[in-house]
Amino acid sequence: MKWPQLRRNRRSLLPILLLILALVLLFPQRGEAYAGPGAGFAVLSSFWTIFVAFLYSFYALVTWPVRQLLRLFRRRKAYGQAQVKRVVIVGFDGMDPELASRFMSEGKLPNLAKLRDSGTFRPLRTTFPAISPVAWSTFQTGVNPGKHNIYDFLARDLKNYLPFLSSAQISEPKRHLRIGKYSLPLGKPEIKGLRRGTPFWHWLGKAGVFCSVIRVPATFPPEKFPGVLLSGMCVPDLKGSQGTFCFCTTLASSDKFREGGVRIPVEQNGDGFHSYIPGPEDPLGTGSELRAEFKLRPDTKRGQARIEINSETFTIKVGEYSEWIPVKFKAGMGFTARGICRFYLKEISPEVEVYVTPVNIDPGRPDLPISHPVTYSIYLAKLFGPYATLGLAEDTWALNEEVLDDNAFLAQCYGNHEDRERMFFDALEKTPQGLCACVFDTTDRVQHMFWRYLDKDHPAVRDVPQDQKPRVIQDLYDRMDSLIGRVMQQIDDQTLLLVISDHGFKSFNRCMNLNAWLHQNGYLVLKDGKSESGDWFEDVDWSCTRAYTMGLNGLYMNVKGREREGIVEAGAEAEALKEDLRSKLDGLVDPASGKVGITGMFDCDAVYAGPYVDNAPDLIVGYGEGFRASWDSVMGKVTTAIFEDNLKAWSGDHCVDPRLVPGVLFSNRKIAIEKPAIVDVAPTVMKLFGLELPSYFDGKPWAVAAAGDK
């Protein structure tokens, strides 16, 4: 009998083998006292597990009275005056109140409609600007951006006008040991969180309220608090970027992807092919990039390929993703960087094309901390298998660059989403009392990439007849509604359910390069002979430039004494310039469409208050509906055209006038407030648990009805 047959017949063999074992054990003699290492392994491993479990039980039992006393002491405030046993916050990044209303009025989203009818449904005011890291930072700290210091994904370095990630900074270990050509790092990379303010779950935790927090944006690096937390948006990939995919192809091309990916050649080698995944820089300071080589053997008859990487071998079909594959990047002297990635086989004939996701930090063996405690990410990986850890795990860039098609992108999104649902429902089960908060960002990514099918005039799909446009966003809202339905089944009336989003969504038809406008209106000056500038103000003459823009909504003045080459005097001159810009930009019309491109210019001194206002953009640009900063403008590039069509799949956005894109607030209880804001969530939850609110909070607690109140 061949092994596969034997394995198939294992069920029928088992009783026979069990009988033999029973017979042997019924006659205990010298011989069978030993049954081989197999038994040894099984018994030792099981015994070890049980031993550890019971050792811990013993410890728990002995220390239980002390811990219980401490807990009672800590919880006396929290649960003594609490109006709820548990608060469950489900965050749907980017869920739009207008769309939700529309779908509900069409008889869809029955669970959200139930919340609307028996509890609360309101638009939720967002932050200035309406960008996820900003809004979710406000959500968690209960303060305006002037107090938490996050104004965009990017912030600018005043010394060189270059961008850096606004939420976290990862730097090399300070000390190195030089051995020949190697520079041996002594210690781990230093990770510094740049978000200020205290998340409200820290206050809850200190008061003895247990909190499970999953993938809330701007929680990287994870901070220590009494609870568990898995970081979300802003967690980097293994290269330290916010996600760099790899497209391995036999098709020669000199084109580079605008952002977010690299093209790697696939070389033929006999019957097979070989290529590599680029990894992080060599930690030994050789300046080279580490690589993980892989071999691919296509099977055109079956439409599949066998891939061999490190010691892993697996087969995938064309148009399918692999599971998460562990990848090792070996440096010298035994240093290894480990991550996980998924392969997507695009084509095997006539060309070989493989897409590889950004290499995620392995949650089971994290090279950087991505959870608090560190064991939480390991726990989730052991329980559910490997999962995406990258902050922006849905590879919007690969779809934008047409490396992935719609279906491949959606498969990736929903694969990640299912993992997160599993984590969330586990957290819900593990948090019978306290706070359970989870943010799902699939809503944001899918709306960004598929809004074009909702908008009949979108330039990216102008030629596609309306009846052939897939109903991706409707399906997305249906899925989220179904998730809420399952949550509602698992909570009792002592639990407050809040379903919130950080902002809504609008179509993104037209791109606006504000740097081009500044250039053409004399505020930004290019070096002699230049009519355009490369990325990050490459050709800008700072000695004559008074204003510039980078990132999604920020407009900065080139202030003397603040920027390295600033020329605008702080005070009256700066105020006058700000007013001048405000008056000219507010209401700016796109000549081609005749629509208003900017509906509001917001002065940072008017919308922010706090110790970090100096780091804020001087003006927040509120783009009109259908408009957004162009991709070039975001990257500090100056072009000749100010307005242009957006032809990319990235067709929906929220980086517009924040008044146009409020988020949603659903609750299973009545909340008596007409215009709730995301900044109110933290004080509301703290008040529900009976805690005193810190005086610096900007949000105001809502009046939440007691269970059963109509």
Place this chain on the structure above:
Amino acid sequence: MPSNTPLLLVLAISIVIGFLMVIVFRYTSDQKAIGRAKDRLKAHLLAVRLFQDQLPVVMRAYGRILHGTGSYLRLAFTPLLIAILPITFLIVQLDRYFGWLPLQPAQAFLVEARVEDPAALNEASLQLPPELSSSAPAVHVPKDKEVVWRVVAERAGHYDIQIAASGQTVSKQVVVTPGLARVSPVRLKDHFWERLFTSGEPALADNSPVQSIAINYPPREISFAWMEWNWIVLFFVASLVAGFIFKSVLGIQV
């Protein structure tokens, strides 16, 4: 024979068996399922630590640990069951060589014969080859239906001794050698399983008046790491260590 030969042989066999068992484990087990079961067990252990203040959660985690242990054992026992027969018979065979020390020339030993009928005790007689001699009169133990002789071998060799009782004669092998040899400490009538595991000789005839004939070979102890080891214990430990090393090197889930 050098005194450390049994030690080296036991270690060598342990390493080979450890390797083979790991390979057998690899191809007869559901590696993915074992990996998942182990991971889940670790997750539930971590849950006890992570959610220690949530008593119901901790209790559920304990329950899952027990359930997970059962699942893991079930998965691990399938390959064990497949390997247990050959391994058990191998051990039995090896035990003939490593379990007992053969007798030495001039060393006195006891021959114990147990009979069916106590009446046959007085008739039982021992017939020895010329190289062996009785060094004391037979001792009868009617309570145990046993008769015991004290014998000495003059020189090394494999001998057959004869015991006559109730008109029948049965034989038993005796091994006298300073080296490593296959020995059978007892010859039995019936007792299939006992014969399988302890006797290295054919069964006594069904109508034989003698139930068993035993030689009190001294048990072998092997010196290793400043300790005296029974070979099976040493084999268990050494093959387990070898197995753990091989499974790590070969990336096999155990």
